[in-house]
Amino acid sequence: MINMRTDYLDSLTNTDFDRSEAQQFRGKCRTGEHSGPTTGFCMKFVQANLVILPKSYAYDFLLFCQRNPKPCPLLEVTEQGSYTPSILAPSADLRTDLPKYNILQSGTITDQVPNISEYWSEDLVSFLLGCSFSFEEALLSAKIPVRQIEENKNVPMYATSIPCRDSGVFRNSKLVVSMRPIPVEMVNDAINVTARFPTVHGSPVQIGKPEEIGIEDINKVDYGESVTINEGEIPIFWACGVTPMKAIIDANLPFAITHAPGHMFITDKLNSELNIFSI
Amino acid sequence: MINMRTDYLDSLTNTDFDRSEAQQFRGKCRTGEHSGPTTGFCMKFVQANLVILPKSYAYDFLLFCQRNPKPCPLLEVTEQGSYTPSILAPSADLRTDLPKYNILQSGTITDQVPNISEYWSEDLVSFLLGCSFSFEEALLSAKIPVRQIEENKNVPMYATSIPCRDSGVFRNSKLVVSMRPIPVEMVNDAINVTARFPTVHGSPVQIGKPEEIGIEDINKVDYGESVTINEGEIPIFWACGVTPMKAIIDANLPFAITHAPGHMFITDKLNSELNIFSI
Incomplete structure (x- = not known):
């Protein structure tokens, strides 16, 4: 069991807190050493849903999240073409650091892959959303x-x-x-x-x-x-x-990438840092 | 003094609550009967900051709000060209229902007007942001x-x-x-x-x-x-x-509209409805 009080104090002194557990886990996803679900791993750290869309759909999706904050709690949106989540995990690479990804074409999952480097383009915007694990x-x-x-x-x-x-x-x-x-x-x-x-x-x-x-x-x-x-x-x-995953499938977008269900992105943030009384 | 407990119960039974005080106040702004600051008026109701931008800047501003939620707590974004805040006050008209507006051109306030009908165009998107009155x-x-x-x-x-x-x-x-x-x-x-x-x-x-x-x-x-x-x-x-007002001025946008300081938009929402334990 996690000692919330200690986490909370650690989060207040922020820079001192050791975030290497999350970094090491992402490293294992990158090399393929970890390819399964993330449930039960890095329990102290925020795990995030990933949605990657062409820029032409980014405004609509950003506004969908703003209008539906309970199902779509947006934690970070990257710059167009950037695979670096500079707020949640500046050392991470969103193309490789999740264990598994779904590739969607016209609303259908056409591929499930351990990294998306071959699908990456300068046109893409990444959205990271909070998940109930926290x-x-x-x-x-x-x-x-x-x-x-x-x-x-x-x-x-x-x-x-x-x-x-x-x-x-x-x-x-x-x-x-x-x-x-x-x-x-x-x-x-x-x-x-x-x-x-x-x-x-x-x-x-x-x-x-x-x-x-x-x-x-x-x-x-x-x-x-x-x-x-x-x-x-x-x-x-x-x-x-x-x-939001269902909304993306329903919208029949020509192209989108998401995490594979249960195979989340592990961030450097502590769950306790998302508590409304500490932010 | 407001009885919060009563407000809270009213907000739970939502449709019963009488929102006519806010509607009547907006009516007075529309006719010009009320042209001063909104401080102290409709105290139970959420008052909102207004920012209106051409669609070409809407994504950048929406993302600015997402990235800076404490100074820019976004309550509603209208459809492009629509002056109806359908979530916060479906009967309102954002062109006429605030007591006073600032017109900005290239980062400078060029006009202060009681309604913006002559400045309105199909290209505009309206952002309503929470304010500390609540x-x-x-x-x-x-x-x-x-x-x-x-x-x-x-x-x-x-x-x-x-x-x-x-x-x-x-x-x-x-x-x-x-x-x-x-x-x-x-x-x-x-x-x-x-x-x-x-x-x-x-x-x-x-x-x-x-x-x-x-x-x-x-x-x-x-x-x-x-x-x-x-x-x-x-x-x-x-x-x-x-x-956000300063960010808009600093960005030197060719055109923007905001509420005049202190002359806010009165919504149909109760302050108590924004409490995180009731939404």
Whole structure:
């Protein structure tokens, strides 16, 4: 278990904190030594979703994120043509430092590759978005159970009836949510803990009434795996990073690159640095 | 004084809440009945800074806001050519509903007008940004004094040495901060109250050490008016909405429109709805 207090103090004295664990992990992705999912690795560090688009779609996508901040919490946008995330990890190379990438052409995944050097061009803009791994660390630190971690599964995710706000070519998308069952006496804490992390989806979008957001059967997931909901637990729904991925697929862009699901970008930032009370 | 608890409950039942006070106030701006500053009017409602730019600068400015969220907390970006802020106030008209506008040409204020209909074109994009009036209401509700309100002055503001992150034509700007002196025993509360409102500048950027951010003389303001700092009070500095205004002037854009200082856009949103624990 992570000692949040120590992380927090470390983050205040910033330059002293040892970020080599994240740098070393990215090095292993670069050489191909690590090619699997990133779940459970570099637990203290912020993991990010990656979306790479031609510049001609960058404004629409940037505005889609601004209009839908809960599913699309934007942490960094690179300069056009640059593969350096200078805020989140200045020593990283976005072309090589993730374990696996999806190549999308006309809304279809046409290739899955361990690096994107051959697909890179000066026309591309990279977007890094927050992911729920960061707030799950905070939930665990607050002794709130995270069921899919206990059951060693992927988080249950559902398509909902909640419309996203449109932006340019990104139209008519619906919100995708993740679900975690929380003991009724801990619901308050779970809301407050996650609300402190707006850059990684923030507070829940729905509590205990899946039918209100178009989820007919809680045991039938649209993505991920279903988990046990015990007596005395309430299903809580958070906005999910699959939303922007789906919006990109729905938009049928001629070309896009994303991380492969679960194969995230490990940044130099600590999860605790995203806490709204420390930024 | 506003009863925050009632506002909060009203905001949860959203559609029931009477937003006519804001609509009526905007109507008075439209007809010219109200032409002065908006300080002290529609106190429950979010007031917003307005920036209007040609579409060719919209990406750079949107990214400038994303990269500098504390001084530039973006609440809404309209569709190109649209003067309707459909999220914040769907019945409003941004061309007429503010009491006063500044017209900028090549970085200089060339006109100050009560409506911008004659300057409007299909090429324009409007940006609405959060302002500190919203968190000041929360400070007052928490019984934390706000000195410039007590002294009936404009808030003291200072140019700092803190660099903004560049984006396109918006380069080499420095952060402008506002200052409020807070009794030492209330500093904790002042931080926590404002941290809950990241869309209106959020937590402070500096506490008690003006010299660390390039402010040589606390009694010499760069904008606004200086206020009394009593024995036992600590000057606290928050990111300020003058920052993006200065960035626009510094960038020497051929054309831009902003609200006139203090003459803000009154939205239909309640301040309490921006609390991170309620969104």
